[in-house]
Amino acid sequence: MQHAQFAERAxxxxxxxxxxxxxxxxxxxxxxxxxxxxxxxxxxIPAPQAGIQNQAN
Known part of the structure; x- marks a missing residue:
């Protein structure tokens, strides 16, 4: 009887x-x-671009 209870509990x-x-x-x-x-x-998300650089001609 105890074995059956133990097995059920297990x-x-x-x-x-x-x-x-x-x-x-x-x-x-x-x-x-x-x-x-x-x-x-x-x-x-793309990284922000560094500022636009103006090149003097």
């Missing part, structure tokens, strides 16, 4: 740990994608 714990790991990986993936997307948008 299965629940394993399921909860698996769910926690999956959600953590999903969160980390989302965070990395958001940071990467943000940095690539910033990098795509």
């Amino acid at each position: 299965r629940r714990s394993a399921r909860e740990i698996g769910l926690a790991v999956a959600l953590t990986l999903a969160g980390v993936t989302f965070l990395v994608a958001a940071i990467h997307r943000s940095s690539s948008e910033t990098a795509s």
Whole structure:
């Protein structure tokens, strides 16, 4: 009887740990994608040109 209760508890714990790991990986993936997307948008903005230089002829 105790063995069955222990086995059921172990299965629940394993399921909860698996769910926690999956959600953590999903969160980390989302965070990395958001940071990467943000940095690539910033990098795509062209740098301002240095002032137009007038050359005397």
